[in-house]
Amino acid sequence: MTRASETNGExxxxxxxxxxxxxxxxxxxxAVAEVLVREGGRVMVSSRRADAVEETVAALEALGTGEAAGQVCDVREPAACHALVEAAVERFGALDVLVNNAGLGRFAKIQEMEPETWNIQLRTNLDGxxxxxxxxxxxxxxxGRGWIFNIGSLAGRNAFSGGVAYNASKFxxxxxTxxxxxxxxxxxxxxxxxxxxxxxxxxxxxxxxxxDDWKLxxxxxxxxxTDLMSFPDRALPSKVEIRPSRPPKR
Ligand SMILES: NC(=O)c1ccc[n+]([C@@H]2O[C@H](COP(=O)([O-])OP(=O)(O)OC[C@H]3O[C@@H](n4cnc5c(N)ncnc54)[C@H](OP(=O)(O)O)[C@@H]3O)[C@@H](O)[C@H]2O)c1
Structure with missing residues (x-):
């Protein structure tokens, strides 16, 4: 991974x-893909929808600094996850960073949650x-180096009613992690x-x-x-909580 201190800004x-x-x-x-490409990174983007992947790659390529490629991947499918990573390595020659970001929230109380909804939630947010x-x-x-970022949530620490599946996935x-x-x-x-x-x-x-301008x-x-990626190799910030500084008063 290139560190900020190693670059000349060009x-x-x-x-x-x-x-x-x-x-x-x-x-x-x-947003993660954009900032990496803007700063010279080579990024493999993905989601379940081919048209969205195509549109994203075109938009990222237009940024003109790094490179982007894309592949459809439903993270609930093990073979698709492996194919995604292999496609990145084949296209760019290596892998430095994985951002496990794909996720969704399905909210219902335990007594009302369909088993299928529970499955979708856990298979996406954890199995993926x-x-x-x-x-x-x-x-x-x-x-011999690299970084995996898992996008969790404050809901991985604070439970709420209706969060049975989402809380389970993020806890x-x-x-x-x-x-x-x-x-x-x-x-x-x-x-x-x-x-x-x-x-x-x-x-x-x-x-x-x-x-909702109070939200992150x-x-x-x-x-x-990207700030964490600029830390020296010896340092590992293993968990970062980030919240809106001025949420609406209840
Ligand atoms: N927004 C928040 O307040 C918040 C707070 C804390 C944590 N998070 C976490 O942040 C992550 C990103 O959420 P976001 O807020 O950016 O949501 P978002 O705007 O809905 O984006 C979710 C992305 O994940 C993709 N996706 C969903 N299911 C997928 C699957 N099975 N396989 C592959 N891709 C899939 C979506 O594309 P397709 O639907 O086209 O596949 C989309 O590109 C999630 O893990 C979420 O739990 C969000």
């Missing part, structure tokens, strides 16, 4: 850094991270859980709301990731 802070970002056609994932990480680790190992993801971090740090692979509060994205029904923006979460 090629961007992350010149040549290869990243796979899951769920990167909108919201947080797209497992499969993409397993696919990425051998390639990060080859480099689980936090524990999973900490275990992965301990499994991998001796190999130079850093693993961090980024835990945002409310971010103004399509995560919420109706999409981003300009009236996707760019704020992307900034956390």
């Amino acid at each position: 090629g961007g802070l992350f010149q040549g850094t290869v990243a796979v970002v899951t769920g990167s056609t909108r919201g947080i994932g797209r 991270v497992f499969h993409c990480s397993q696919a990425a680790i051998p390639h990060l190992r080859v480099r 689980g993801l936090l524990g999973m 900490e275990a992965m971090m301990l499994d991998l740090r001796d190999e130079g692979i850093r693993v961090s859980c980024i835990m945002p509060g409310s971010v103004n994205t399509h995560f919420f029904e109706g999409g981003p709301d300009p009236e 923006q996707s760019e704020d979460i992307a900034r956390v990731i």
Whole structure:
């Protein structure tokens, strides 16, 4: 991974850094992909929709600094996760960073939640991270360094009514991330859980709301990731909570 201190400012802070970002056609994932490409990175974007992937790649390529490629990947499918990582390595020659961002929120009380909804939630938010990480680790190992960012949530620490599936997925993801971090740090692979509060994205029904200007923006979460990537190799910020500084008073 190129560090900020190694660059001369001409090629961007992350010149040549290869990243796979899951769920990167909108919201947080797209903001991460954008900032990496703007700073010279080479990014494989993905989501479940081919048209969205195509549109995102075209928009990223127009930024003109780094490179972008895309592949459809439903992170609930193990083979698709492996194919996504392999496509990135084939196209860009290596892998430095995996951002496990693809996720969704399905909210209902336990007594009302359909088993299928529970499954979708857990398979996307947890299984997807497992499969993409397993696919990425051998390639990060080859480099002897690398970073896996898991996009958790403050809902991974604070439960709420209606959050039975989402809370389970994000509490689980936090524990999973900490275990992965301990499994991998001796190999130079850093693993961090980024835990945002409310971010103004399509995560919420109706999409981003300009009236919700108190919420975090996707760019704020992307900034956390790129700031961490600029840390020296010896330092591993393993968990970052980020919340709106001025939420509406209740
Ligand atoms: N927004 C918030 O307030 C907030 C707060 C804390 C944490 N988070 C977390 O941040 C992450 C990103 O959320 P966001 O707010 O950016 O939401 P978003 O705007 O809805 O974006 C979600 C992205 O994930 C993709 N996706 C959904 N299911 C997928 C699947 N099975 N396989 C592959 N891609 C999939 C979506 O594309 P397709 O639907 O086309 O596949 C989209 O590109 C999630 O993990 C979420 O839990 C969000």
